[in-house]
Amino acid sequence: MANSSSRHDAVIVGGGHNGLVAAAYLARAGYRVLLLERLPRVGGAAVSAPAFTGVDARLSRYAYLVSLLPRTVVRELGLRLELRRRRIASYTPAVRAGKPTGLLVDAADAGRTRASFRALTGADREWEAWRRFYAMTGSLAERVFPTLTEPLPTRAELRRRVGDDAAWAALFERPLGETIEETFADDLVRGVVLTDALIGTFTHAHDPSLRQNRCFLYHVIGNGTGDWDVPVGGMGAVTDALADAARAAGAELRTGCEVTAVATDGAGEAEVTYRHRDGEATAAARRVLVNAAPATLARLLGEDPGPAPEGAQLKVNMVLRRLPRLRDPAADPREAFAGTFHIAEGYRQLETAYTEAAAGRIPSAPPSEIYCHSLTDPSILGPEAVRQGRQTLTLFGLHMPARLFADPAARERALAASLARLDEALAEPIADCLATDADGRPCVEAKTPPDLERELGLPGGHIFHRDLAFPYATHQPEGAAARWGVATAHPNVLLCGAGAVRGGGVSGIPGHNAARAVLEDFAR
Numbered sequence: 001m002a003n004s005s006s007r008h009d010a011v012i013v014g015g016g017h018n019g020l021v022a023a024a025y026l027a028r029a030g031y032r033v034l035l036l037e038r039l040p041r042v043g044g045a046a047v048s049a050p051a052f053t054g055v056d057a058r059l060s061r062y063a064y065l066v067s068l069l070p071r072t073v074v075r076e077l078g079l080r081l082e083l084r085r086r087r088i089a090s091y092t093p094a095v096r097a098g099k100p101t102g103l104l105v106d107a108a109d110a111g112r113t114r115a116s117f118r119a120l121t122g123a124d125r126e127w128e129a130w131r132r133f134y135a136m137t138g139s140l141a142e143r144v145f146p147t148l149t150e151p152l153p154t155r156a157e158l159r160r161r162v163g164d165d166a167a168w169a170a171l172f173e174r175p176l177g178e179t180i181e182e183t184f185a186d187d188l189v190r191g192v193v194l195t196d197a198l199i200g201t202f203t204h205a206h207d208p209s210l211r212q213n214r215c216f217l218y219h220v221i222g223n224g225t226g227d228w229d230v231p232v233g234g235m236g237a238v239t240d241a242l243a244d245a246a247r248a249a250g251a252e253l254r255t256g257c258e259v260t261a262v263a264t265d266g267a268g269e270a271e272v273t274y275r276h277r278d279g280e281a282t283a284a285a286r287r288v289l290v291n292a293a294p295a296t297l298a299r300l301l302g303e304d305p306g307p308a309p310e311g312a313q314l315k316v317n318m319v320l321r322r323l324p325r326l327r328d329p330a331a332d333p334r335e336a337f338a339g340t341f342h343i344a345e346g347y348r349q350l351e352t353a354y355t356e357a358a359a360g361r362i363p364s365a366p367p368s369e370i371y372c373h374s375l376t377d378p379s380i381l382g383p384e385a386v387r388q389g390r391q392t393l394t395l396f397g398l399h400m401p402a403r404l405f406a407d408p409a410a411r412e413r414a415l416a417a418s419l420a421r422l423d424e425a426l427a428e429p430i431a432d433c434l435a436t437d438a439d440g441r442p443c444v445e446a447k448t449p450p451d452l453e454r455e456l457g458l459p460g461g462h463i464f465h466r467d468l469a470f471p472y473a474t475h476q477p478e479g480a481a482a483r484w485g486v487a488t489a490h491p492n493v494l495l496c497g498a499g500a501v502r503g504g505g506v507s508g509i510p511g512h513n514a515a516r517a518v519l520e521d522f523a524r
Contacts, residue, residue: 005282008032010518011272013259013300014291014497016044020242020253021511022289022496022518024077027249029519034283035246036257036274038457042243044291045456045463046506048236048380051317051445054438056382057392059317060235060373062447062456063463064394067222067229068507069238070149079241083229084376088339093328093425094120094188100327100425103188105339107227117189126189133183133193134226140167141221148471148502148509152485158472172470176213177205180347190347195369195398196220200463202312202401204354205347214468218504228340230376238506257281262288262300264490287521289514290488291497293458293465297488311449311461312357314366314397314414319435319443323372323391325427337372337393344368344421345398353399362404366418368397390435395422402449402460415446465499473501484517486510494518 010026012019015037027033041047045062066083074081089105104116110131117127143161147153153161162168170179176197184190194205197216205212220226231238247253257276264270270288274281290297298305323333344353344365353363374381374392381390397418404410423429434442449461458465473485481487485501486494496514497503503510 005284006034008034008283008285009522010034010287010289011036011270011283011285012289012291012496013262013272014044015039015042015253015255016291016497017046017239017242017506017508018497018511019044019289019291020239020246021073021077021508022291022515023246023251023253024242024249025512025515026518027246027251028077031522033246033251034285035251035253036259036272036283037253037255038258040255042253042255043236043239045452045458046235046239048234052319052435052437052441052443055319055435055443056385057319057374057390058234058236058380059319059392060231060394061317062315062452063235063506064373064396065228065371066231066235066238066506067227068148068218068505068509069223070145070507070509070512071223072149073508073512077242077245079245081238081241082232084232085227085229086339086376088335090192090340090342091331091336092188092192092342092345093326093331096120100329102326102328102331102336103192104331104335120188121186126184126186129183130189136164136167136170137220137226139164140171141226142224144217144471145221145224148507149512151483152471152473152477152501154476155470155472155474171213171217172210175206175208175210176216180205187347191345191350192342194347194350195342195345195367198350198367198398199396200311200313201468202310202354202357202399204351211467214470217470218468222505230373232377232379234373234377234380235506242508259300261302262290262297262493264288264301264493267491270490270492286492287518288493289496289518290493291511293462293497294488294495294499295459295466296457297493297495301490301493305459309460309462309466310402311452311458311463312399312401313449313461313463314368314395314400314418315447316395316397316415316418317445317447318393318395318430319385320391320393320433321435322389322433324430324433327425327427334375337370337391338375339371341370343370343418343425350398357399357401357404360403362410362414362417363399364417365421366397366414367399368395368418368421370395370422400448402453405448405450411446411448411451414448415444463498464504465497468504469501471502480517480520484513484520486514486517
């Protein structure tokens with residue numbers, strides 16, 4: 001078996017988008033950078049690929065929207081990337097007085113949104129509450145988001161930055177459910193607000209740990225607006241642009257290299273052992289940046305990883321022959337599916353689904369969020385698919401913790417239950433609209449937490465690597481890594497992935513911050 005060794009200024013473990021950001025920044029500063037990725041391609045969860053044989057559609061098979069990627073990172077790295085704004089923020093089907101209707105939130109037309117609230121609830125109260133609530137989160141986003149790419153503030157410093165005691169209490173101190181219930185009266189409106197607190201996070205509105213608040217915060221502060229944008233070309237376009245930037249700066253990106261161990265003397269020297277096609281090799285570095293979950297890093301160091309994190313989502317990718325018709329006669333499918341289409345996400349429905357899943361049962365009415373990428377960005381479809389009028393559809397199911405999928409057959413049960421609940425909002429079964437692949441099979445695939453663990457190496461299938469953290473330090477940080485929120489117990493080993501203090505989502509922020517910490521150390 002061949003064995004080789006090499007020396008670098010920095011070795012990056014994992015070629016997801018955060019690892020690529022770190023590689024680009026460090027290489028641009030003139031340092032020798034080696035990035036090692038287990039899979040045959042870089043990108044991690046932010047990739048685009050065909051999912052169905054003979055169907056010309058490049059799907060964002062895992063991560064699928066962008067909100068947290070700072071414009072400063074895009075500008076500083078010179079990324080060739082287009083993020084397209086969705087005009088329709090959301091559509092939520094409902095039944096009122098026995099008739100199908102829905103709530104449409106048009107990001108470009110406040111008057112239209114107000115009229116939709118009035119038609120659903122019979123008055124302007126909920127619209128006015130909605131407007132005030134999101135004005136509050138928008139103001140908070142403008143103050144908090146810029147801090148994510150600055151040295152980590154203390155809790156007291158961030159509170160002063162926010163400057164609004166009521167907003168601070170609502171999002172940082174009290175269970176989010178209390179604020180939602182005080183602010184909104186309509187069950188459906190309450191549920192639409194709460195959904196942002198449950199993305200990939202198994203919790204409930206009144207969780208005293210405030211897990212829901214942390215998740216909600218990251219979903220409403222992106223780039224100071226909270227908007228979720230569509231990457232033109234799919235998520236793979238994001239990581240392709242990052243990989244191009246890293247290579248152009250001189251970083252060496254190696255795929256098919258599985259890291260098996262990380263060793264460190266605690267200060268000046270660290271070593272990474274990895275397997276590749278020709279055998280085993282080692283790479284020594286002044287710093288090792290780990291774009292993997294903290295639990296994975298612990299195993300690589302030979303340490304106890306502690307309790308396993310637990311992912312909680314069902315990701316379903318589909319290609320349709322055409323968009324389905326809706327039961328709501330006033331709703332245009334091309335609008336309703338262009339934004340986030342909420343299914344079974346009333347406030348009480350979300351609580352019931354959580355209670356059922358916590359008891360080990362697939363929710364009887366699985367809540368989910370659906371959207372059609374190809375309505376905003378048809379470039380992910382090939383010419384023939386466009387000619388045929390095909391569309392993509394993404395379903396992200398909530399309250400689907402890993403514990404539900406010990407039985408492999410549970411995936412099909414969860415998928416069937418989720419699609420059945422979608423059908424209730426449609427004038428025709430979604431199955432009648434599915435395209436078929438070259439073998440005549442319906443174009444639908446489902447990814448559970450165990451699938452993400454197996455395919456992407458995410459412990460427990462947790463898309464954020466572990467529970468999200470508030471973006472502040474609980475005490476005054478010491479040392480560059482701690483000041484940037486990327487520290488581990490070993491001074492020369494840093495986190496640069498979603499498990500860092502300001503991690504989660506497709507943001508590049510942990511990669512940026514880890515690179516800044518290294519540059520600060522190297523400048524001494």
